[in-house]
Amino acid sequence: MRRIAGIALALMVLAGPARAVNPDEQLADPKLEARAAKLSRELRCVVCQNQTIDDSDAALAHDLRVILRERIAAGDTDDEAVAYLVARYGSFVELRPPLxxxxxxxxxxxxxxxxxxxxxxxxxxxGRSPRRASALSAAEEAEFAELMKTDEAS
Amino acid sequence: MKRILFLAPIVGFVVLIGVFFAGLHRDPTLLPSMMIGKPVPQFDLPPVRPDGPGFATADLKGEPALVNFYASWCVACRVEHPMLMRLRAEGVPIHGVDWKENETGPGYQWLEMRGDPYIHVGDDRSGRTGIDMGVSAVPETFVVDKRGVVRYRHVGAITPEDWDRKIGPLMKKLQAES
Known part of the structure; x- marks a missing residue:
């Protein structure tokens, strides 16, 4: 029983996040694909608003992933590829808002x-902290000395 | 001074509640359009009607018009369709873009079955024309002036109220523009 639970736990830990990218969308060049994948995790899907286009299964998210890869394959820098989508959908698509x-x-x-x-x-x-106690007055000093004295005497 | 300091958080709290309450009635799916004030992007779409004309950017010059994105798979478009028929009957120029169909046919059948409110209808199978205009879902309608510049974007089905309050007056204004 423990072993099964252990295996189940191990499998759960191994499971990666579900991504919506289909193999046929991906670029052949692993370097370019890595850039596209990274960018698509920073772009918001405009249909299902709190998912990235990397996560979303929406048809439009698929289109935007493909467009992103086209731009990158055509030689766009990361900024240019993102700017292409921002020009159409506004900076709302940027999950990391620009300054x-x-x-x-x-x-x-x-x-x-x-x-x-x-x-x-x-x-x-x-303002609330108690005032620091001021020095004893002469009368208090005398009283204190008196008290100490009686203490010593006993 | 003390009194102000005491009241400030309470006032702040009430203001915040007011902001949140107002926010409850706003639709988070309504996004600002990047197209307002910009010319319609270049496109030249093949016709949806086998015998009809296609739809290209050049068709948008001369008079203010509505550009309506629809699709046969779109439920809200069914709700909107009678309104488009009404507007067309009233003489409002409307062009259509059939957005992201899977195949040839359904977009045309839609017009055959329900009526055809469009002057030009283009088939945007890839969805690229819609994406160039920042379309996120159908139906979506753009108001384009006589110089081909986008002036307004309406997301979702056009209701009679939308027409009376916003789109109708805007069209009237654009027609008066020289």
Missing amino acids: RADTMFLWFGPLALLLVGGAAAFVYVR
């Missing part, structure tokens, strides 16, 4: 919020 004026908030918003929130929390916590 632009209108994506600044996306990139730095969380950090800005963290800094503002952190500063606010810092100010708040500092």
Whole structure:
């Protein structure tokens, strides 16, 4: 029983992510194919919006994978191949949003919020911390000495 | 000052809730089109009707028109079809692109069976013309002005409401343009 469970676990660990790329879509040149595969994992399928075109089984995702490979086979750089699709579907297809004026908030918003929130929390916590005790007054000093004395006496 | 600091997170929270609530009513599948303000890309598609003309970029010059992407396998297109027939009967110029059919025939049978609202209909078997225009699913309709520049993109079936509110007035405006 344990052995079967072990084998099952090993098989589960071995199972790779399911990709939708068909063998007939792939480029013959393994180097170009590797570039295309990498790019297609960074491009969003416009039909099933939170899948990459590499994962998606949608007919349009298939077309876009083929187009991507055509561009790469035709000598496009990675940026040019992605730009070809962005020109048609907008930067929405880029799963890694580019750094632009209108994506600044996306990139730095969380950090800005963290800094503002952190500063606010810092100010708040500092304001609440108890005052550091000031030195004892003469009367307190005397009282303290008195107490110590009685302690020693006993 | 203290009071402002105390209220700020609450105000922020309420604003955030407002943004999220408004977001609930927006359709995440509606994406901005890259085509607006750009000329229709070059294409020259073979005819869908065996005896009819094909559909090429050059056919879009002269008067504002609708370019409607449809397919025989598309369910929403069935819903939209009567609306296209109505618009055609009212004299609105409509051209069709039969997008990503698997074979010759169904696209034409569709027109035979349901009626033919199109002036030109092209067969975009590979889907490349649609992809060049950023089509992600059918039906999708582009409003093209008389110079062949895309002015508006409508995703999904055109309802009478869409026509009255947005596309109809826009067509009227484009017809008035010199």
